[in-house]
């Protein structure tokens with residue numbers, strides 16, 4: 001990954017649990033990032049479930065990114081991972097993935113799992129660069145803005161392949 005280039009006025013964003021008060025800003029980034037965004041209800045439900053939801057905020061408290069993780073039996077399922085346009089290609093997705101690894105590792109889980117749109121080349125590249133591998137496809141998994149369906153790639157990161165030591 002290239003050297004980090006955060007603006008001088010904005011040191012590396014810091015993590016905080018996502019709260020209901022974050023949802024206006026989360027929805028703004030969500031709508032700007034997906035042709036079929038999650039609804040506010042998806043995030044609200046995440047906050048009242050056993051999910052792990054985080055925000056990354058810059059020095060001026062601006063929202064830079066967020067993720068929603070669902071601990072399952074033996075893996076953490078990444079349900080949503082989004083970086084605001086202005087903050088992309090600065091390593092924030094990698095930081096959120098590293099946080100997910102820590103959470104999985106401390107629960108003794110074997111890895112991380114996610115689905116990503118087949119056409120989402122940027123996200124697939126980001127997951128591959130972190131060490132995820134394609135393990136399958138789900139036909140018609142995602143709805144499209146035009147009312148159709150699009151396939152998803154299922155990707156997994158196995159922690160044991162990194163000796164349980166994959167960190168930021």
Ligand SMILES: CC(C)(COP(=O)(O)OP(=O)(O)OC[C@H]1O[C@@H](n2cnc3c(N)ncnc32)[C@H](O)[C@@H]1OP(=O)(O)O)[C@@H](O)C(=O)NCCC(=O)NCCS
Nearest residue numbers: 001002082083088089090091092093094122123125126129
């Ligand atoms: C996909 C996404 C989360 C990546 O976030 P990011 O913080 O920009 O990613 P990072 O800076 O951590 O990228 C790390 C590496 O992944 C790869 N990568 C990331 N975005 C890429 C893109 N658009 N095209 C090609 N490679 C990309 C690069 O190898 C990059 O390293 P580099 O910048 O040194 O070349 C972000 O673009 C995003 O939020 N997109 C819209 C929402 C989305 O698609 N989320 C994923 C849903 S499954």
